[in-house]
Amino acid sequence: MALRFSPVNLLLLLPMKMIITILLLDLCCVCHADPDPVDDICIADLSTGQRFAGGYPCKPDSQITADDLCNIGKGKAQTFAALNSHLPGGVSVPKNLFGSTPSIPDALLSKVFQVDEATVRSSKAKLADI
Known part of the structure; x- marks a missing residue:
């Protein structure tokens, strides 16, 4: 069995790679519906006194107020x-x-x-x- 190689234009591969990436992203997101967009945001809970390696723990959704979502810092x-x-x-x-x-x-x-x-x-x- 002999191997055959075909010349390929790089400009043809880039759009194909993009289409495959978009399809994969689309397939990954098909089953996901976000009932509560606040779940995607982590509001740091500074009142706990705990500090983890990655930062502060997140506040529970029930404790998030409108003031937590406003930038009041400098x-x-x-x-x-x-x-x-x-x-x-x-x-x-x-x-x-x-x-x-x-x-x-x-x-x-x-x-x-x-x-x-x-x-x-x-x-x-x-x-x-x-």
Whole structure:
């Protein structure tokens, strides 16, 4: 039995690899429905006093409040996403909120963040280029 080799164009393999990857991702997600999206978020429970190697333990769903989901610190809030068509691999909150085209109206952002429109304009000026 003789071996036969056929020339293959690399440009033909890349789309095929992408299609196979998408199909595998689609098959993995077919049976998954998320009844509670908060289950996908880990809110650090700082009140326990325990500290694990990976950080703090997660709060139980029954103890999560609206204040836990707001960034009240001086640091930047970050969100990580695996599949995002706008910025694959990650979501830049300032770029999506303050640097989008067309822009999100200041009145809407002031209602969402519960601040005045001057604060929204100031935040846009500081964070649009991040």
